Amino acid sequence: MIQTLSALFLIYLCWIAGRWAVAEIRRLRLIRKYTDDDIADRIMLRCVxxxxxxxxxxxxxxxxxxxxxxxxxxxxxxxxxxxxxxxxxxxxxxxxxxxxxxxxxxxxxx
CATH class of the missing domain: 3.30.1450 (Beta-lactamase Inhibitory Protein; Chain:B, domain 1)
Structure with a gap:
């Protein structure tokens, strides 16, 4: 039971890390495109x-x-x-x- 929970927790952590990595890659692309951290952050937050x-x-x-x-x-x-x-x-x-x-x-x- 504990091994199953540990495996599920590890899978969950990998999923979170993957989502974070995808978001960070998108943010870096936006910074390169607009040459402005603030604009990239606003876009990441879906602001208008x-x-x-x-x-x-x-x-x-x-x-x-x-x-x-x-x-x-x-x-x-x-x-x-x-x-x-x-x-x-x-x-x-x-x-x-x-x-x-x-x-x-x-x-x-x-």
């Missing part, structure tokens, strides 16, 4: 901030589920994430000229 570039947003949250072009020549876009229901999204991020200018949250955040 004013002035964030479109590519940083994609690295942070992934591609949006919906993209709305508000005005064709203005560069004003709305990216929607996490669908709550038909046509309703938990987060809408507004970008102008590929930079975040606002972010609206709807519903509970988990």
């Amino acid at each position: 901030w004013l002035g964030q570039t479109e590519q940083q947003l994609f690295d942070s949250l992934g591609k949006p589920l919906r993209v709305v072009c508000v005005n064709a020549g203005s560069g004003h876009m709305i990216y929607s994430y996490d669908e709550l229901g038909t046509g309703r999204y938990r987060m809408n991020v507004r970008l102008v000229n590929r930079r975040v200018v606002s972010c609206e949250h709807h519903g509970s955040v988990h």
Whole structure:
């Protein structure tokens, strides 16, 4: 019984170490890409901030589920994430000229 628990604990520790290693590799790639530890850390935490570039947003949250072009020549876009229901999204991020200018949250955040 104790040997089984020890083996399971060892497997669990290896799993945790593997997850940590994957996250650290991703963080180092982001630091190399953006040459800024703070930006890499924000992206790792899945943050959205004013002035964030479109590519940083994609690295942070992934591609949006919906993209709305508000005005064709203005560069004003709305990216929607996490669908709550038909046509309703938990987060809408507004970008102008590929930079975040606002972010609206709807519903509970988990």
